[in-house]
Amino acid sequence: MGKKKLKVSKMKMKALYIEKCKDMVKKRRQEMSSSYADLQNVTLTAAEKDQNSLPCYFEEKTPKTTFEMELDDNDAPPNISQCESEAMTEENQYKEKDQASNVLPENQCEESNALPYIVEGTSEVTMQPEIQNLGHRIIDFNHFTSELVKISQHKSLFKCGLSTMKLISEHRIGLQSEYTYVCMMCNYKNKIKSSLDDVNKDAVAGIMAAGCGHAQLKQFSAAVGLPIMSEYTYNKTQNDICRDWEDTAWDEMKLAGEREREEAIKEGKVTKDGIPMIDVIVDGCWSKRSYRTNYAALSGAAAIIGRRFGQVLYMCVKNKYCCICARAQKKQESPKEHECYKNFDGASTAMESTIITEGFKQSIDMHGCTKQGKCCLCNL
Known part of the structure; x- marks a missing residue:
């Protein structure tokens, strides 16, 4: 009975360590294959994501070995350190092959027409606006939307639309703005005013009727995120209003x-x-x-x-x-x-x-x- 127990325990011990080493190598292969796929813009299929299936460039070159052991009482137990060293050696070999495969040829690196790599991922990419920190504006909604419809229907051979129009500049005088749009396909350019009415005159007339002045208009504009009207523009508009009154x-x-x-x-x-x-x-x-x-x-x-x-x-x-x-x-x-x-x-x-x-x-x-x-x- 004692011989049978020793024989079974030795076989289980060696088999456990070998399985552990194989799992470590397989896990390392999967990590390297996923990083390589991201770099080369390779979309992994469901079969490739399976743990049991690997990409073609990471197929195992060595056949699987089966361990058939017949141990007697005189046989020594398996050497654990030797098994671990063999597993690490096999892992280093695959690592060197991976590094060599990531090196691109010289003619491919010097090619000017080559497209940059696009890494596909599950995370959403936040698009940054072309012009930032514009704040709020006072616009005539009907006028502004009708002008946008007009510029979106401009005649072109490229079937341009509103999606191809780009805001490139804003010319602002007080609270009145004029926006310049350019089509990125046909270079069509058009300007849109924020309002056909004189918004500066309306704002100054309202602040004067309330018994306030430029300082109060400046504070109100800053509170609601509107552009600050300069003192020169305010005084000029105020003089025009007084003459009209x-x-x-x-x-x-x-x-x-x-x-x-x-x-x-x-x-x-x-x-x-x-x-x-x-x-x-x-x-x-x-x-x-x-x-x-x-x-x-x-x-x-x-x-x-x-x-x-x-x-x-x-x-x-x-x-x-x-x-x-x-x-x-x-x-x-x-x-x-x-x-x-x-x-x-x-x-x-x-x-x-x-x-x-x-x-x-x-x-x-x-x-x-x-x-x-x-x-x-x-x-x-």
Whole structure:
């Protein structure tokens, strides 16, 4: 019984170590074959991914050996270190063959028309945008989409479309942008504006109506990711808006005067010379409070309002101070050419009465009627 037990244990021991060495070699072959396939852009099939099947360039060259052992009591147990060394030697041989197969011929390396390797993998490749960090923009959606449709239908022999158009540049003035697209197939170029309306004018008009200025518009634009409008563009746009507002105000005052004039004629309020007479209310203000003691305001305004419809018929602003003129006078220099708003040199208390007098004098020229008014300040 003792001899049989020793014989079985020796055979199992040697067979286990041999199987372990074969598994190590097979695992190493599979790792090298997968790396080689990725490098050569080889797509492994389901049969090649099987552990039992290997690519053709890694087929085993040596036949499988079967171990038939007949051990007696005098036979020595198998040498474990020798089995491990044989397995490592076989692995090194396959490693040297793999390194030699990865070396490309010289003529293939020097070939200029050779395409680069494309490694296929399961991980998704994130495409980087052509122009980064553009932020947000204000666009007219209908206009922009219709222009994109037009450029996608441009005539070409290459059957180009929107997918072949590339954004190459953006020309921006404040919040208004103009984009340049170029077709990568036929080199067709076209420009698209973000909006047909003047977005800068709309933004500045809105910020002025809210009682804010360039600093507040800058903070708002930065908060929502819009481009920052420069101070030069803001001031230029603001001046254009002020001129437009002034022209609109004069037009509205003329329309209000015509309406008051027609009603006065219907009521029969006409002078001996045939000039209509309308009832008005006048009011004025200063740029700072006087508290009935300090009448030193540098600016004042007054308006004449029609009593029947409550619309403004005349208004004016008087200023006693100009910053550019004051600086030039302090330096004893002549002021540079500028738009001066200084139009009054008298006392601050005389600003309101001067404006109202000018309004009454211009009533016939502006509205074709005379005015008889009531002062809101003194209830006269």
